[in-house]
Amino acid sequence: MKQKDHLDSDDFMQKMKRTVALREDCGIFFEQELPRPAGELFYAIEDQKLVRKDEKPACGYIQIVSKAEFAQQYGMLDESGLLLYHYEENSIDNIDVFEDHVVGTFVVPMKGSVLESKVSVGFYVTESRIxxxxxxxxxxxVLERMTKRQKIRDLDISHVFVRILDCMISDDMLLLQKYSMVLDQMEDYLEENVSDLPHNFTSFIMQNKKELRALMVYYRSLNYMVDELAESDIFDGIVERRLQSFDNKATKLYAETASLHEAAQQLRDVYQAKIDIRQNKVMSILTIVTTIFMPLTLIVGWYGMNVKMPEVGWPYSYPIIILASIAVTIIEILIFKKKKWF
Structure with a gap:
């Protein structure tokens, strides 16, 4: 017999994280998550490869900084205040394209807890640095993964930025497949016996819908970001094609997520329909029982009156009343069966 306790919404996210091998604080999929080292982090392109540097390169570099480090080191850059303002919001994506640089933020939902945790990432991109x-x-x-997976020829700064974006969604289809597996399993259970489903099935479905809706907003915001980046002059034709490829991936992920969201809504509708059918059957049985006993109630009420009936003194009146009650019941049952009421 199948066990249904894994559909309990209270432990759904824990089982999802175990299934896809995610960490709560991880925004994307990693084979092994590395702790961030102390100090400044620099990356540069040498011999068409991305490498980590111990010191700040003279030009053409990528640097990861905290909010405080950015304010201290680059607070005098154009639009640095705008970047810090949107970064501190930590709730919405934003991008501003200028003549020689692009600034913006995007909010990455943690794939282990889509609704509970998000990471805000800010970027300041020019032709020579990120x-x-x-x-x-x-x-x-992300950058450490890129150093181990060098796939792009003629690598430059703009290529690295697009690769960073691509890593944000590189394994998201796997996550959506897990959602699809869970929804398929729930659909199979619905086809068996609705009474075996957990009592909090509706809240479980609503939780799935909220998570999928949050992912839909995330993918749509990435489409918007690519549209804005395409207007920048710091990206050449090759990078623009890679941006278009990234945009296509985000669009497909959005479409798949929207499809799963609709499937979750359909499951909720089917579940509610089955509950209604089950309640209707119960009410039908109660109605039939009430109808069967209604003539008997009439007889009981009739002979329960404090009035002397003519047949009271007749010795065969009691068994005749019993037989009449049984006959009425049998006739009613036969009529109900002929009408196919049960």
Missing amino acids: LLLDETSMLYN
Whole structure:
């Protein structure tokens, strides 16, 4: 017999994280999450490869900084105050394109807890450098992954920025497949017996819908970001094509998430319909029982009156009343069966 306790909404996220091997503080998928080292983090491109540097390169570098470090080191840059303002909001995506630089933020939902945790990432991109604002170890892990997976020829700063964006969604389809597996399993259970489902099934479905809706907003905001980045002059034709590829991936993820959101709504509708059918059957049975006993109630009420009936003194009146009650009951049952009421 199948066990249904894993559908309890209270432990759903824990089981999801175990299924996809995620950490609560991880925004994207890593084979092994590395702790962020202390001190300044610099990356540069050498021999068409991204490498980590111990010191700040003269030009063409990527740097990960905290909010305080950015304010102290780069507070005099154009629009640095605007970047810090949106970064501190930590709730919405924003991007501003200028003649020789791009500044913005995007909010990454933690894939282990989509609704509970988000990480805000800020960026200041020019033709020669990328400044990344991140208080966590997420971007450090992204860049470390990139140093181990060198896939792009003619790598430059703008390529690195697009690769960072691409890493944000590189394994998201796996997460959506897990949602799909859970919804498929719930659909199978619905086809068996609705009474075996957990009592909090509706809240479980609503939790899924909220998580999927949050992911839909995330993917749509990435589409908006790409549209804005395409207007910048700091990206060449090759990078623009990679941006378009990234935009296509985000669009497909949005479409898949929207489909799962609709499937979750359909499951809720089916569940509610089954509950209504079950309640209707119960009410139908109660109505039939009430109807069967209504003539008997009439007889009981009739002979329960404090009035002397003519047949009271007849010795066969009692068994005749019993037989009449049984006959009325049998006739009613036969009529109900003929009408297919049960």
